[in-house]
């Protein structure tokens with residue numbers, strides 16, 4: 583059964599363009615894995631290296647325990663759906679889907695029956711099986727591309743931005759169908775996207791990449807609430823970043839951090855990523871972990887703030903507040919007492935919802951905006 587392992591895989595293109603840098607990765611059998619990262623970070627290169635389209639410059643690829651690094655594409659047993667669907671424009675829908683089974687020289691009757699079955703699974707209207715790709719909507723073409731990848735009958739499915747050409751609503755529908763289908767057929771899937779929402783809602787496991795390297799591997803919850811570094815905290819969902827300073831401990835076992843103009847006891851914060859002896863830190867909070875109230879909280883973990891903007895987002899309301907020179911983003915459920923622009927409020931938090939990182943030397947201003955200690 584297809585588990586996938588990469589050991590020290592690098593891919594460098596002429597001109598010293600590093601697409602992958604020493605990637606170590608392990609994908610479990612029957613897992614729905616979503617590869618998430620910004621444009622150009624190496625997602626497609628990683629899929630193509632697993633598929634055998636790109637030979638790695640360095641390192642090894644294993645599928646189901648077998649070293650496939652030197653094996654051609656057709657012997658790796660993968661089904662791939664490309665970023666730009668890559669349907670054959672001169673072939674009908676049916677012929678496009680029959681491509682894989684035909685290449686495997688299956689009898690014509692079986693080939694046809696596989697194609698029909700896969701088109702049905704991909705919920706493609708069979709009466710359009712004789713249409714050319716150009717005659718189909720983007721959503722339909724996507725379904726054909728999926729049916730064609732499934733028709734390879736391999737249990738490892740590599741999907742490169744399979745939903746990127748669709749409008750939000752259809753994309754949302756199709757991504758859930760895609761996950762259901764993969765689960766129903768017991769396949770292993772590696773699905774590439776740069777949409778963190780798509781990743782969150784479909785993945786068993788998310789792999790976050792940046793600049794050719796793997797930044798974090800974990801469940802959607804782990805990646806969201808326990809980001810491995812500032813890049814992940816920033817790329818996956820929204821976050822507040824506050825610059826802070828650790829107060830000298832003397833003999834005090836507690837961890838006091840000064841940020842937002844006050845000293846807070848952050849002994850319960852997630853601080854495993856802090857290096858020993860760190861003085862300058864970044865304090866990270868997800869916006870839904872901060873609380874706004876009109877009444878002063880009974881504990882000490884609060885700051886005074888003023889509501890600067892209020893945006894209704896359906897289930898949630900997103901507030902931007904100012905506290906001194908800092909900006910704070912808070913999201914809260916859309917019902918209950920609501921705040922208006924100009925209102926004074928208290929922003930409070932539970933210290934265990936904070937994550938601490940070392941203050942990076944550069945590119946920091948981009949994250950933190952106007953916030954100061």
Ligand SMILES: Nc1ncnc2c1ncn2[C@@H]1O[C@H](COP(=O)(O)OP(=O)(O)OP(=O)(O)O)[C@@H](O)[C@H]1O
Pocket residue numbers: 595596599600601619620621622623624625626627628665776
């Ligand atoms: N065939 C190629 N020849 C030369 N350089 C390439 C080739 N394929 C990819 N690259 C380079 O490798 C890097 C990673 O590209 P890749 O296509 O893997 O990124 P990606 O994460 O899939 O981006 P996107 O989200 O835009 O699709 C980029 O700098 C790209 O220009």
Ligand SMILES: [Mg+2]
Pocket residue numbers: 625626627665742
């Ligand atoms: Mg790509």
